[in-house]
Amino acid sequence: MKVLDSRAARLWLAFAVAAALALTGGAAAPAASAATAPAVLTSLDCRSATQCVAVGDNNPDHPTQLEGDNWNGTAWVRVTVPNPPGSVRVRMNGVACPASHPCVAVGKAQPKSGGSYAIGALWNGKSWSVARAAAPGAGSQLTAVACPAVHSCYAAGSYLPKGSGRTVLIEHWNGTAWAQQPAAAPPGSRGGILYAISCATTSMCVAIGDDGSGPLIERWNGKAWAATRPPSTTSESIWAVSCPTTTRCFAVGEDNLGLGVLVDQWNG
Numbered sequence: 001m002k003v004l005d006s007r008a009a010r011l012w013l014a015f016a017v018a019a020a021l022a023l024t025g026g027a028a029a030p031a032a033s034a035a036t037a038p039a040v041l042t043s044l045d046c047r048s049a050t051q052c053v054a055v056g057d058n059n060p061d062h063p064t065q066l067e068g069d070n071w072n073g074t075a076w077v078r079v080t081v082p083n084p085p086g087s088v089r090v091r092m093n094g095v096a097c098p099a100s101h102p103c104v105a106v107g108k109a110q111p112k113s114g115g116s117y118a119i120g121a122l123w124n125g126k127s128w129s130v131a132r133a134a135a136p137g138a139g140s141q142l143t144a145v146a147c148p149a150v151h152s153c154y155a156a157g158s159y160l161p162k163g164s165g166r167t168v169l170i171e172h173w174n175g176t177a178w179a180q181q182p183a184a185a186p187p188g189s190r191g192g193i194l195y196a197i198s199c200a201t202t203s204m205c206v207a208i209g210d211d212g213s214g215p216l217i218e219r220w221n222g223k224a225w226a227a228t229r230p231p232s233t234t235s236e237s238i239w240a241v242s243c244p245t246t247t248r249c250f251a252v253g254e255d256n257l258g259l260g261v262l263v264d265q266w267n268g
Contacts, residue, residue: 055095
């Protein structure tokens with residue numbers, strides 16, 4: 001789809017800028033994955049100027065191997081990320097590092113039998129482990145993750161319930177296992193997908209996406225998810241969200257009518 005392609009291009013650009021400029025005072029810092037082409041790193045999280053973790057896969061069109069690069073303040077170092085057993089296609093979409101260790105990454109894997117299933121990966125400071133997440137169905141994926149605490153991470157994406165169309169997916173990791181959480185649906189909702197998620201605390205998260213009827217916002221209050229629409233028109237697409245406090249969130253995207261960039265703000 002054209003919209004997803006444009007999002008992927010922005011992810012490429014965001015990482016290229018971060019890797020080349022942010023950590024080196026403007027000087028390019030070649031990633032370890034640059035030695036293996038083609039490769040794509042799709043998500044990055046930095047705990048400090050000397051500690052970053054990036055994840056992705058080895059091929060943008062036919063990804064068959066998960067990738068991981070770590071920044072140690074001097075250079076990018078390749079880290080092995082094992083594929084789920086029996087997978088023929090894999091993709092890592094997001095990573096979050098709530099402390100020095102661990103880091104949690106999410107994505108999807110495709111078995112030989114077809115379809116896909118959501119995956120969650122854990123970096124313990126020495127190695128990665130990858131496991132199937134909790135989502136049911138034959139077409140699940142996790143597209144983003146946020147970790148407001150060391151042992152509390154929320155991930156967003158989509159899945160295909162049996163006999164139904166694509167539906168938004170929200171999962172929680174408690175430090176041991178993944179569990180699916182019930183997502184809310186506004187009136188007129190037709191399924192959809194969540195693209196991004198941000199958590200100010202363990203009881204305040206916001207996920208954004210699209211449900212087939214327009215842009216969708218899901219908000220977590222520590223007990224349940226509630227769905228709403230952004231204040232602007234349904235012609236917009238929202239791609240990213242950040243919540244620096246429990247009473248302030250910013251979401252950015254584009255106006256699909258060609259009116260330019262879009263910024264939405266939530267004041268609590």
